[in-house]
Amino acid sequence: MNHEKHDKISGLRKVADFSEGLTSLIAGSYVLTLAVTKRNIALRIALGITGGYLILRSGGKLHSGSMEEE
Numbered sequence: 797m798n799h800e801k802h803d804k805i806s807g808l809r810k811v812a813d814f815s816e817g818l819t820s821l822i823a824g825s826y827v828l829t830l831a832v833t834k835r836n837i838a839l840r841i842a843l844g845i846t847g848g849y850l851i852l853r854s855g856g857k858l859h860s861g862s863m864e865e866e
Contacts, residue, residue: 814861824850
């Protein structure tokens with residue numbers, strides 16, 4: 797019983813990590829698109845750093861949420 801509960805919790809955690817990674821990837825892409833379209837250089841730099849961070853963060857979350865057996 798305890799093993800089944802652990803497997804379910806582990807599966808839910810993987811789904812949550814995967815969805816968070818996908819959301820970060822989409823948000824990072826959107827923020828980088830905003831960075832390209834803005835004229836203010838300080839805003840472009842801030843949005844570029846934020847978008848890059850979100851995209852890099854998404855890689856770790858997508859990897860930890862992958863459905864492969866370990």
